[in-house]
Amino acid sequence: ELHVQSPASAPGSVTEEDAETVGHWKGELLVRRKDGEAVPVWLSVVVLHGPHGEVTHYIRTAVDLRESKAQAERIRQLAFYDPLTTLPNRALVTDRLRQALVRAERRQQALAVLFIDLDRFKDVNDTQGHDVGDAVLAAVAQRFAAAVRREDSLGRFGGDEFIVIADGAREAEATLCAERLVEALAEPIIVNDQPFVLGASVGIALYPGDGRLPDELMKHADIAMYRAKAGGGGIRLYQPGMSSALGERVALARDLRAALSRGDELSLHFQPQIDLATGALSGIEALLRWNHPSLGAISPATFIPLAEERSMMLDLGDWVLRAACRQLAAWKATGWTPPCRLAVNVSAQQLDAPDALARARRIIEAAGVGMDDIEMELTESTLMRNIEHAMVVLHEFRAAGIALSIDDFGTGYSSLAHLKRFPVERLKIDMSFVRDMLNDPNDYAIVGSIIGMARPLRLITVAEGVEQAAQADALRALGCAHAQGFLFGRPVTAEEFARRWRPPR
The missing domain is CATH 3.30.70.270 (Reverse transcriptase/Diguanylate cyclase domain)
Structure with missing residues (x-):
């Protein structure tokens, strides 16, 4: 980073004029070096005032974006x-x-x-x-x-x-x-x-x-x-x-709607996220499970797309958030407050709801937990469906105290410019890249590039689908901060999760 301090008498610019209006300004600009090369930078301008309110200095902070853009x-x-x-x-x-x-x-x-x-x-x-x-x-x-x-x-x-x-x-x-x-x-x-x-x-x-x-x-x-x-x-x-599976799909959709109304067939399992430097618990993801009365366990890969097709994701997402918040409150009632946030997945239908924040706030507050106890995970494809609308909703969530992360990162189309504007804290690297990163140079390069791109943007990286110690070692060497996968723990019931991760009394 380059820090430049200039007196207020220095020639003005559009950024300084904007900064004077609100006290600060930030955005992406092209600056030209002495050799004529145009360099993309992320520039922040802060106005300093004297004792009588006059502008005395501008503090500019410029981050060189060339490497990040090349990696993107x-x-x-x-x-x-x-x-x-x-x-x-x-x-x-x-x-x-x-x-x-x-x-x-x-x-x-x-x-x-x-x-x-x-x-x-x-x-x-x-x-x-x-x-x-x-x-x-x-x-x-x-x-x-x-x-x-x-x-x-x-x-x-x-x-x-x-x-x-x-x-x-x-x-x-x-x-x-x-x-x-x-x-x-x-x-x-x-x-x-x-x-x-x-x-x-x-x-x-x-x-x-x-x-x-x-x-x-x-x-x-x-x-x-x-x-x-x-x-x-x-x-x-x-x-x-x-x-012939088409008729079965229609019947399964009908059963899913009935299960959602009753709730007794649905449950949450919980999977840990681990700090790769210390091995400590650094996050918890709540994952939905459906136990069909006659078909047994139905894979989320089967029933989640079905719920999306049948416009059930808004109600299903509310059910997940409500169950997750109640479980967090139950853990706290027993004397254990997890040292991290509880993450739930948010669908496009939830994000598109006109009262998205109000719905979430009602559910979280009714359970007696804090907004800052919750993290919401959104996929790139969800965010990119309607970027401007997503930006508004995400800023509302963040202002309310809810943490945000991008799930399955690397499989969507979010550009570096969009990434800088989203008020997210964490990038979850999609497991499709992590799974074969030790054997596929392209996957290894993608993982390394995502980590490298996230670093100057001060985004925390979480690798998904880590199953081998060698993968964890490679991720740690690349600078990845956190990981999630079978190596550290499979999704389990709330009782099993607490037994594993609650410190001994």
């Missing part, structure tokens, strides 16, 4: 593009599909999602090794890119699976696109002078007939692709009969 761009490239093929990866394609669906609905246009799986690729990997397999995949990606239309979005989902979002495509256009993709592999792929004959199985789902949501269309295209593969390859259009 590197994160974006590593997080949203497949390093092997340079195609958009699952996260970016999913976001593009979401945007395409908004356009299609607004313009009353068709849209198609195509899932492509390579035939006989496993034989290449098994017989030639992964280096040759990677070269074949890169060549396939180039052929597919040449086969799709300019307005289509092609991405790699992982392994030998690819996806195409075909804007404006009805059944005929989608089928033609699929045929071009299959024909792209008509000629063998040549790697190291050796030919490899591949094929493709393609599944197609059409908007709006086969679904209106991104997950729904991708799931149906995936089902159709597997039907094509089971039939020896080729192209298959999704048919409702392919998915």
Whole structure:
């Protein structure tokens, strides 16, 4: 940081004029060095007054943002593009599909999602090794890119699976696109002078007939692709009969609504967050569980998207916050006050509620705990849906004393500029990067870049999904402050959590 003190008689600027109005000013600016280079900085200006109220000095604090911006761009490239093929990866394609669906609905246009799986690729990997397999995949990606239309979005989902979002495509256009993709592999792929004959199985789902949501269309295209593969390859259009699970999904949604009204099937489990330097408890996350009377434990990965689709997240979020606050109050009543905040997840539907803060305040105060006892975790995608609205609500939460963190960081699209404006204290690094960081140089680089970017912004980093001591050691060496994962404790009931973490009397 560069601290500059100048007399009030120095030439003024827009920042100083603004600072005089309210006593301070801060924002991002480009400053030019003596050599002419324009440097982005985060500048704070504070006005000092004399004994008679006159302005005597300005104190400027400038933080060089070049490294942070470079790291943010590197994160974006590593997080949203497949390093092997340079195609958009699952996260970016999913976001593009979401945007395409908004356009299609607004313009009353068709849209198609195509899932492509390579035939006989496993034989290449098994017989030639992964280096040759990677070269074949890169060549396939180039052929597919040449086969799709300019307005289509092609991405790699992982392994030998690819996806195409075909804007404006009805059944005929989608089928033609699929045929071009299959024909792209008509000629063998040549790697190291050796030919490899591949094929493709393609599944197609059409908007709006086969679904209106991104997950729904991708799931149906995936089902159709597997039907094509089971039939020896080729192209298959999704048919409702392919998915008997649809009726089960409707029934499950009905059961979830009933469980929410009764409450006796829902419960919270608690998972610790640990200070990597001391091993002390530094945070607690409350996680929702659903024990269905006939199906048993239902995974949150199943029922949370269902609740989002059926607009149940507002009531479900209230239930979680209420149960979490009551449990915290119960712990305090027994003489144990956890040395950290209790975190709950907040959904987009909760953030969009016009009375979001009032609802939260009523629940927290009714339980007899403080606003500063609670931390709210929001995903990047939740924040980026409506940035300006999110900014207003988050500042209201923060002013009320509630701490804020960004969950699953690295999988969304929050830029450095947005990150500086959000009044958050902690970044939780998504477990998808932590899981393979010891084996995947790209994941290691993403984790290191996030930690490096957070440091000058004075944001605390929490790594999710830590399962190995070696991961914890690597995170500690990179400068990560806190961690959460099975290495330190699985989500458990309130009683088990207190037995583990309450100091002996």
